[in-house]
Amino acid sequence: MIIDNNKIILLQDKLDEAAMLYYEQKDGKLKYLDCLEAITKAFLNEEDLDNEEIVHILSELDQIDFNSEEVRQAILYLIIKGFKHQHLPLDTITPDRIGVICAHLIDALFEGKDKVYLMDLNLGTGNLVYTINNYSDLELYLMGIENNETMIKVAQIFSEMMMQDVQIYFQDALKDNFPQVDLVIADVDSDEYHSDTYESELTKLNINYFPYLLIEKHQYSGDEDTQFMFIVPNDFFSQKGSDEFKKAISENLEMVALIVLPETMFVDPSLAKSILIMQKQKQGEKRIPVSVFNLPSISDQEAFITMITEIKKELKERRFH
Template structure:
């Protein structure tokens, strides 16, 4: 990957988005989605003002999209989205750190070493940064699906996938409602943390709270298991307090009945502004015929991703664990 390519593509997106934001009086984030669409179609849209069309047509002459690799496009797009999300306080407007997305791609490869085809679903896909980061690391035929309730994030996800030429089918809906989707081999998500406001829909889940609102992150785990094949895997970014909250006992009992805990990897605290926001990667296997809990789960506290020596050491240990417990 060429970092100069990432920088110049980001600058192109940023300039186009700034022009759209100013001319159409939209938010920068909405303008980024528009800029990505213009870049993909290599033409402004018919309903744009003449002055904006002229600016974008001139701007398009400065770009040759075919020279960029998928990862360069993903990273440049991510930088523009991050700029648009600065100061955004909504939990759903946060993006999975790049190092974490890449690490989850590596873990996905280890979970599915022999499969030639794979069906993947991210029920909280946001801008599809995590999903495309994982897809870009897989050397197999993949059918991918993503869902999010936020319209702006869905527009960004679609434009992001189009530019990377990633075939992903998106659902723009509340991800805790039913999907027209056959069960998949693998569910992954950076779980939205907080309360789910729809108490009526929450009652469709075993993990709904008896009093007050249910935790959306609990319901997402149950929803993920619903859409995973028996024996399939799930990988979630979870808050470190997941198994210590007031509804943790209910969650523990549910997981014991429906899944094997395959592993839990605590992410470096340096990634998070405050310790209370620290997260881990939880790996589950849905129970099925012939599945069993590993003799020892994959448990580790990850060092800083910048500490290459410590990281190489932990990757060696993780590889050994997979050879011993999951080499099929």
């Protein structure tokens, strides 16, 4: 995919200019993200804002073809601006580089498959799945769960501008299991989950670490060939209830690989994460030890590419052993 940075800058500048005009037209009573949503709908001819100046600005983009990745990067820049305007945490947006790495890993896991049904249990802005979709060689059917209306609005801005279909479930991630899914994925944080109505084997033991509960719940999603990919904090296995968590999933899931991402990939090293890959445990098959990889800094491109190639080879061998 050829990416034209000049097109990205042009698109983000024109959409931002139009959004700021609309913000002023509304006397600052709307949030920037609301204005951006209105502008994208106007750009797609879904809404008439009755503002000739905005129409003129958007018309300057009419004769330009943008590919999906150029649109995603331009919109991401504006989403970040909107997050800053509302003082929303930026670490809820999965970094692009993680999405690109996941795309390579997914291609290895599902090589030769015609279509992959992907479910993101923690959709957020959607940046993770949209990045994966743009960099994967596979045909992906995107689904996601999200219970925050602002995040859903952002995910829809992305999808509409990219003309990328995504099926969004507005609900709690611990509500349902999903049988028709090939890949379960999620970028999860170290949150505690408390609910008067949700109960599981772990919560009965007073273990409320959300990543544990999420995996415990969705070990029953998909079928025997379903793969799981979780982006987890580096202290994932040192949380209270780690042993109980491993026991709770031991009959259904086996850990395949743990890929430790370089700290240089994160603004704050204390927020560094790893990619945990799991698969359904097949009856009668012997468990293979978990493969652990430490990715080098992306600045050392040769070492980085060599390691990614090694991981992809390992995943292919593990899946078809």
